[in-house]
Amino acid sequence: MKRKLRSGMSASLLAVAACIALHSPHSLAARDAQTILKETCQGCHTPEADNALSRISHQRKTPEGWLMSIARMQTMHGLQISDDDRRTLVKYLADTQGLAPSETDGVRYALERRLNTVEHFDDQTSQMCGRCHSGARVALQRRPAQEWERLVNFHLGQWPSLEYQALSRDRDWFDMARKEMVPLLAKRYPLDNPAWKKWQSAAPKADALVGDWSFSGHLPGKGELAGVMTVSADGSDTFKVSVKGRYADGSPFNGDGSAILYTGYEWRGNVTIDGVTMRQVFAAQGNAMQGRMFEAEHDERGLDFVAARQGSNRLLAVQPGYLKAGSETEVTLIGSGLTGKPNFGKGVEVVEVVEQSPERIKVKLKAAANAQPGLRAVTVGTLKGPSLSVYSKIDAVKVVPEFSVARIGEGGGSTPKVQGRFDAEAWGKGADGKPYRIGVFPAQWKVEAFDDRAKEDEDVKFAGTMQADTGVFTPGDAGPNPARKMSTNNAGNLKVIAAVDDAGKSLTGEGHMIVTVQRWNNPPIP
Numbered sequence: 001m002k003r004k005l006r007s008g009m010s011a012s013l014l015a016v017a018a019c020i021a022l023h024s025p026h027s028l029a030a031r032d033a034q035t036i037l038k039e040t041c042q043g044c045h046t047p048e049a050d051n052a053l054s055r056i057s058h059q060r061k062t063p064e065g066w067l068m069s070i071a072r073m074q075t076m077h078g079l080q081i082s083d084d085d086r087r088t089l090v091k092y093l094a095d096t097q098g099l100a101p102s103e104t105d106g107v108r109y110a111l112e113r114r115l116n117t118v119e120h121f122d123d124q125t126s127q128m129c130g131r132c133h134s135g136a137r138v139a140l141q142r143r144p145a146q147e148w149e150r151l152v153n154f155h156l157g158q159w160p161s162l163e164y165q166a167l168s169r170d171r172d173w174f175d176m177a178r179k180e181m182v183p184l185l186a187k188r189y190p191l192d193n194p195a196w197k198k199w200q201s202a203a204p205k206a207d208a209l210v211g212d213w214s215f216s217g218h219l220p221g222k223g224e225l226a227g228v229m230t231v232s233a234d235g236s237d238t239f240k241v242s243v244k245g246r247y248a249d250g251s252p253f254n255g256d257g258s259a260i261l262y263t264g265y266e267w268r269g270n271v272t273i274d275g276v277t278m279r280q281v282f283a284a285q286g287n288a289m290q291g292r293m294f295e296a297e298h299d300e301r302g303l304d305f306v307a308a309r310q311g312s313n314r315l316l317a318v319q320p321g322y323l324k325a326g327s328e329t330e331v332t333l334i335g336s337g338l339t340g341k342p343n344f345g346k347g348v349e350v351v352e353v354v355e356q357s358p359e360r361i362k363v364k365l366k367a368a369a370n371a372q373p374g375l376r377a378v379t380v381g382t383l384k385g386p387s388l389s390v391y392s393k394i395d396a397v398k399v400v401p402e403f404s405v406a407r408i409g410e411g412g413g414s415t416p417k418v419q420g421r422f423d424a425e426a427w428g429k430g431a432d433g434k435p436y437r438i439g440v441f442p443a444q445w446k447v448e449a450f451d452d453r454a455k456e457d458e459d460v461k462f463a464g465t466m467q468a469d470t471g472v473f474t475p476g477d478a479g480p481n482p483a484r485k486m487s488t489n490n491a492g493n494l495k496v497i498a499a500v501d502d503a504g505k506s507l508t509g510e511g512h513m514i515v516t517v518q519r520w521n522n523p524p525i526p
C-alpha cells in the first residue's frame with residue numbers, strides 16, 4: 001500500500017491541485033466511495049464493526065477538512081489516489097461525516113478565506129493550538145476524546161520540534177495538551193451532537209437550490225454590486241451557474257461556471273467572471289445563500305455575497321446604506337418578492353419610486369434637516385432586515401481591516417503578490433451618544449511608516465504602492481533588493497491612512513499593515 005509520492009509534486013502544489021478539485025464536480029465514471037475506502041485506505045486503516053475504518057469513521061469535518069486529511073495521507077504517508085477518487089471520497093465523507101450548519105457558525109471566515117480575521121478564542125486554545133494555524137481549523141472538527149488525543153500525539157510525532165518553540169518551551173506542552181486540551185476539545189467539539197443528527201434528517205434536497213437568485217455584494221476597492229445568479233441542475237448535487245450583475249457605478253459583472261453541494265449546504269462554486277476565475281464559498285440553506293466569492297489566484301480580492309431565491313420573500317440590502325440629514329439621494333433595495341412601498345423610518349421620506357420590480361426597488365429619498373442621527377429599520381411590506389444610517393456629520397473614520405497582512409511576490413518567483421484591500425468606514429454618534437456605523441465612504445488613501453524603524457528603512461518607498469482613490473495596496477517584488485540596506489527584501493511595516501471628506505472637512509482613520517514575505521504553505525483551511 002505504501003508507495004512513494006509522485007516525484008516532482010511538492011506538498012504545496014498538491015494542496016493547490018487539491019483545492020481546485022474541491023470546487024469542480026467529479027466525473028461520471030467515478031467509482032463508488034465504499035470501494036475506494038476499501039482499496040486505498042484499508043491498507044493502513046483497520047476495518048471495524050459496522051463497516052467502519054479506524055480513525056476515518058470517528059471524525060466529522062468540512063469538505064476542506066477532509067481534503068486536507070487525504071492530501072496529508074498523500075504527502076506524508078505515501079497514499080496514492082487519483083484526483084477523481086479523491087473527489088468522490090471528499091464528497092462522500094463530507095456528506096456522511098460533515099458538520100451541521102450550526103457547527104460552522106462563527107468560524108466560516110476560515111473557509112471563506114478571510115485571512116485578515118483576528119480570531120477570539122480563549123487564551124489557552126490560542127496559545128496551545130492557535131499559534132501554528134487558525135483556531136478555526138480546530139473548531140471545524142468534531143471528534144471524541146480519543147481522537148483528539150490521537151491528534152495531539154500525531155502533532156508531536158510529526159513535528160517534535162514544536163516543544164522547543166515559543167509558547168511551548170515555557171510549559172509542558174504535551175502534558176497540557178493531553179490533560180487539559182483533550183477534555184476541553186471533546187466537550188466543546190464532540191463527535192455526537194444532536195444538531196448533526198437533526199441536519200442529516202432535515203437537510204433540503206439539492207434541487208431546492210435550482211432557480212434564479214437575487215444577490216447583493218460588496219467588493220472592497222470597488223463598492224457595492226447586485227444582480228441575478230441562475231442555478232440549473234447538472235447531475236446530482238452539481239450545478240451550472242451563471243451570474244449577471246452590475247456594480248453601483250453601472251459597470252457590468254458577468255460570468256458562468258459550475259458548483260457542487262457538500263453536506264446539503266456547503267456550496268462550492270467555480271465561476272469565471274469577466275475572464276477571472278473566482279471561487280464561491282457559500283452556506284446555501286433553504287432560500288438563502290451567504291458567503292464570499294473571491295479570485296482563485298488572489299483570495300484577498302473578494303466580495304461578501306448574500307442571495308435570496310426568487311419566489312421567496314426577503315429583503316437583502318439597501319445600497320448605499322446611508323443618507324445625510326437635509327439631503328436627497330437615490331437608494332436601491334435588493335431582495336426577492338419585494339412588493340409595496342418601502343419605509344425608511346422617522347425623518348426619512350420617499351420622494352419618488354424610480355423603479356420597482358420584485359428584486360429591486362429604486363427610490364429617491366429625502367432626510368429632514370432635523371432627522372435624528374442613527375439607524376432606521378428598513379421595511380418593504382412585512383419584510384425587514386437591513387438598516388439605513390441617517391447622519392448629520394461623520395464623527396470618526398475607521399480603516400477596515402484595521403490590521404492586515406500583505407505579501408511581496410512575483411519578482412521572478414511563482415508566488416503572486418498578496419494585495420492589501422481597504423474600506424473607509426464612517427461612524428457617527430447617535431442621539432444617545434453611542435457610536436454607530438454609517439457605512440463605507442469614498443476616501444483618499446496613503447501609507448506612512450508605522451514606526452521609527454520603518455522610517456529609517458524607508459519602508460514606504462520600498463514595500464509597495466497604495467492607489468490613492470481605491471485603497472488597493474500592491475506590494476513590491478519578492479527577492480533581495482540591492483537598493484535596500486543589506487540588500488534586504490521589500491517587506492515593510494506601514495500605517496494605512498484614509499481621509500474622508502465630509503462637507504469640506506477631512507476626517508482621517510488609521511490602520512496597520514504588515515508587508516511580509518510569501519506564504520509558502522497555503523492549505524485550504526488556514
Ligand code: HEC
Pocket residue numbers: 001002003037040041042043044045055056059069070072073076077078079080081089147150151154
Ligand atoms: C500508507 C498508509 C495510509 C494510507 C494508505 C491512508 N492513511 Fe490515513 N493515516 C495514516 C497514518 C499513519 C495516520 C496517523 C497520522 C496522521 O494523522 O497523519 C492516518 C490518519 C488518518 C486520519 C486521521 C487524521 C487526524 O487528523 O486525526 C484520517 C481522517 C485518515 N488517515 C484518512 C485516510 C483516508 C480517507 C485514506 C484513504 C483515502 C487514508 N487515510 C489512507 C496512514 C495512511
Ligand code: HEC
Pocket residue numbers: 065068069072128129130131132133137138141151152155159162177181185523
Ligand atoms: C507546531 C505547530 C502546531 C501546533 C502547536 C498545533 N498544530 Fe495542528 N497542525 C499543524 C500542522 C502543520 C497541521 C497540518 C497537517 C496537514 O498538512 O494536514 C496541523 C493540522 C491540524 C488539524 C487538521 C488535521 C486533520 O487531518 O484533520 C487539526 C484539527 C489540528 N491541527 C488541531 C490542533 C490542535 C487541537 C492543537 C492544540 C492542541 C494544534 N493543532 C496545535 C501544526 C500545529
